[in-house]
Amino acid sequence: MTDDDEALATALLIEGFPAKPADIWAAFFRRLRILGTNGPADVPFGYLMDTAGITTGVMMTPATLRDRPDGSKGTVINLSSWYVQPPERWRAGRMLQAVLKKHDAMFTDLTPTDEVRAMLPAFGFEAINAGxxxxxxxxxxxxxxxxxxxxxxxxxxxxxxxxxxxxxxxxxxxxxxxxxxxxxxxxxxxxxxxxxxxxxxxxxxxxxxxxxxxxxxxxxxxxxxxxxxxxxxxxxxxxxxxxxxxxxxxxGLKFVRSGAGFAPVPNVTDHTASELALLDL
Missing domain, CATH: 3.40.630 (Aminopeptidase)
Incomplete structure (x- = not known):
């Protein structure tokens, strides 16, 4: 996703999340720019899925660099606001797999739907809270x-x-x-x-x-x-x-896939640079 894709992504997000105010997505993009952590992490604001030249899916990816235990830096990516149009929903797993392969990172999904929650363990995610x-x-x-x-x-x-x-x-x-x-x-x-x-x-x-x-x-x-x-x-x-x-x-179950030298840390909450920090949910 580039800046030129923002309008297309916003249209899909409005379609996929009709219960949310339409202006929430403009605020999301604006706050991502204010936060400024995706650039240093070399992660786009999100990804689009195309089917036969038509954009049919969107996934937002707020991201940041964090310090590893050894002092080096690694990437943490939040998978957020994921929507695939119903006729192409059977491709959703492929879209997720493609995004996971793009980056050496720890991935989080902090607001999965019931359908997404059911598929996450097959992709290496584990729950980090009981509610x-x-x-x-x-x-x-x-x-x-x-x-x-x-x-x-x-x-x-x-x-x-x-x-x-x-x-x-x-x-x-x-x-x-x-x-x-x-x-x-x-x-x-x-x-x-x-x-x-x-x-x-x-x-x-x-x-x-x-x-x-x-x-x-x-x-x-x-x-x-x-x-x-x-x-x-x-x-x-x-x-x-x-x-x-x-x-x-x-x-409110939340899921993490360990990677890039990161794993969930007991006794710590860190949802910085995520949809929970940037969206009015």
Whole structure:
């Protein structure tokens, strides 16, 4: 997909996801450009599938470079907003296989449909969560927070490593909320994307490098998010014990295919440079 293909891709996305507002896709492309991570990763914004000269499928591919454990960099690609027109849907597996062969990368699929979810294990994907946890922030906020406190990330925030701050600042420019958890340990970055849940202002957890510490500091996190008008938090269910004000829901399964020296890391949420960070889902 090139810049010249954006209108064609948008038309297919509107056709494939009629329940979503049409302007969500223009915002998606705009935020991908603001984020600016696909270029350094040498991955296009997406791929189109042609059948006999007619474009019949689209798959968006937000991507980024991340540090491997040895300090080198590798590619992580999010497979997003995948649509194939019904008469050609039997070719969907071929389209997926073609994209997987294009790049040496770890691939994620964070919002698969039931049909896609059924086919992912055959392509080497594994589930990384058991569903989602919904946290009712006004309830969590009244619990003791110990020494934990949460504040908004500042421009040029000296408490965070340069590389972490840079990627979080790019996400803030793309519409995310960035906070810093302090106390009971070194400063820890947190990233969220606002949304609504049944009409209630909510947020999704996009990035957290230590979920155990996050869960322990939930009251402080709740207070910080409530200052931004958020009443409900949605995060991945990683089977940690629930706290007061939290409940589990068996939906929102997310999948990863390891590669390029990357594999899912327990106790970490990292959905940066993905549809969850860029789309108002």
């Amino acid at each position: 989602v946890v919904v946290s009712l922030l006004p309830v969590a906020a009244v619990l003791p927070a110990g020494g934990a406190r949460v504040r908004s990330m500042l421009p040029g925030d000296a408490a965070l490593p340069d590389a972490t701050r840079t990627i979080l600042e790019a996400h803030v420019r793309a519409g995310c909320l960035a906070f810093v958890l302090e106390g009971d340990g070194p400063a820890m970055p947190l990233l969220f994307r606002k949304r609504t849940l049944k009409g209630v202002p909510a947020a999704k957890l996009i990035y957290c490098p230590d979920l155990a510490r996050f869960q322990a500091a939930l009251p402080a996190v709740a207070r910080g998010l409530m200052t931004s008008g958020v009443g409900v938090l949605i995060s991945d269910d990683t089977s940690a014990p629930l706290r007061t004000g939290q409940l589990k829901r068996s939906r």
